[in-house]
Amino acid sequence: MISNSVIQIGIFLVVLMACVVPLGRYMAKVYGENPPLQGFFGPIERLIYRLLGIDAKSEMHWKHYALALLGFNAMGMLLLYGLQRMQAWLPLNPQQLPAVSADSAFNTAASFVSNTNWQGYAGETTMSYLTQMLGLTVQNFVSAATGMAVLIGLIRGIARRSTSTIGNFWVDLTRSTIYILLPLALVLSVTLVSQGVVQTFSPSQTVELIQPIVNADGTTISQQTIALGPAASQIAIKQLGTNGGGFFNVNSAHPLENPTPLSNFLELLSILLIPAALCYTFGLMVGDKRQGWAILATMTIILLGFTVLAVSAEQAGNPLYQKLGVDDQASALQAGGNLEGKETRFGIVNSALWATVTTAASNGSVNSMHDSYTPLGGLAPMVLMQLGEVVFGGVGSGLYGMLIFAIIAVFVAGLMVGRTPEYLGKKIEAFEMKMAALIILIPCVMTLLITAIAVSSESGRATVFNSGAHGFSEVLYAATSAANNNGSAFAGLGANTPFYNTWLGIAMLVSRFWLIVPTLAIAGSLAGKKLIPQSAGTLPTHTPLFVSLLIGVVLIVGALTFIPALALGPIVEHLLLSL
């Protein structure tokens, strides 16, 4: 069903692009001098500033901005860790779940504070309703708002000249949360409930089976227990904030988390909504909308390429089925293809599209099991993460990552023609390049280092589920996901062990905060520079030529770093499967 897959992907992109301008313009106003809808939001905003005890008008040097951010995130991490450790004695725990273990609680706290939302635990059997709401949902909001704040700081650094400040972290955090994330999440969560996503504080529901199950040992099971909970409110923000941590173990593959094709469409749209619209916000704030469109075009082209790869690999399927005489051809009556680990309502197209969208953005929610993908179908999401989560990426973090790549691209172009590189009127010098190199190298180093440690240690190998090349892919995928703050998994890997909880937890924190600090440093440095007028020698950064250059830089850096590792995993597995 080639035509239907093209139509579904086409509709998704058209609707996404239609949202970019209105939302992008709204967000630019939110971060500006006169935020919109003052009558409603104004009093709430001022009340928050009074409780924080801050002066909203006072601006921060980049170092103060970074310190405020780190302090706030440290508090959030402590609170989330404490909640998990004490949930057994706290209210709203109808299933009477015990306290979460120390290593798992550390991993989850690191994961949600860093906007990764890697889940070593299974939601419905581990976290009380209170932990899900007061711990996880809160971090879904504020870790997203943190990413947006850093981006806005960087954009201000680019747009301003000869100043020492980049904004006020508390203002950017507050406005991101109450003007943007909360209203969108409220609308989305109620819409999702209309489709069948649950939102209740009742405990699990037990039902009488239509056909009782007789076990191999002769015992009969006549009941089914259905896990419920306040899911919709968390699912809405986990999609919008590129968090991705599901309420239930199987995330958005769960029928009570994503019940219909329409809920799937809206959840998918929500992943890219803010990251795409922020490109337009960027264009407006630097006073040249074409700059935003160029970045958005770069992201969209890379995403489309990998989507085509994943959809066609999954539709082509697994030769095993044909060998056993099973019909896996797509027709009007069935989706066909590699349906292991996929839901009937989503088929191939919506599963593979989701897999690439969720890894292009640093969302990490899943609606199918990536571990059961064909080798090339699984390679697509893995590589999208390895590109550094800059193809849409996390809310805020994706665009600031891509802007760092743009700085690298103008630097490379500058080397070619022998001129001092400049980006949007700011000279790019040694300090910016050093910081940019750090930002690009840290996730690469973390990914490869943790993969190496895991495959060469007994405790790392012990919980690999599939054998051979696919087992290596499981480990590489986990390290990639943590070190790029994505959060999706080849879920066969038993990651809820002290070994993986510790190492992946460290990777998530390092890759989040050791990237944020140099990014803010660049913001501060650029803010202090003079604007240099455009000349004949200036490389325009809104043209198709620059878009191609930027795509080239992103792909080449990723390829040079990861092809050897990929050859050991998905590539060799593909050869084994097809030869």
Next chain:
Amino acid sequence: MRTFFRPALAAIIIFSVLTGVIYPALVTVIAQVTFPGQANGSLIEQAGQQRGSSLIGQQFDQPEYFWGRLSATGPVPYNAAASSGSNYGPLNPALAEAVQARIDALKAADPSNQLPIPVDLVTASASGLDPEISPAAANYQVQRVAAARGLAVEQVQQLVEQHTSQRTLGVLGEPRVNVLQLNIALDQIKSLD
């Protein structure tokens, strides 16, 4: 240091209350008022008894019922308290065994059926709780179910069509048949006789 500590502590408390208490409580109230059925799990009630959720599959392995996707949840299939996929890689021998076992079970229940078996009927869903199968997978089973229940094939076929959902707006998602609702409808025919 106090200039950072005070706002950081206040901020985490304020945003916890706002996004962790007020927001989910507000959504719950709106959901329970506007969509109570959906918000509580889309439960199916018969004769005062909860028999399942229209969104959550159940295990069927008797010939007179339509069978759903394979389920990899433990310790029993379709355990809605602990969702899970199989996570088998494409070359995992356990995948080939599971597929072969399902083929054997389908053939044993319906030896005369020569139709090719649709792929969704031999593969495990992502959630282990998939309530639906493809129309092809339902068609494959119509003969068997009709024979086991002593019903006309046309009657069963008609019931399948009544429980088939097309793509949303003609484009989104995939056509599919809700197995639990179809089987409940079959049982209701029997009780009419």
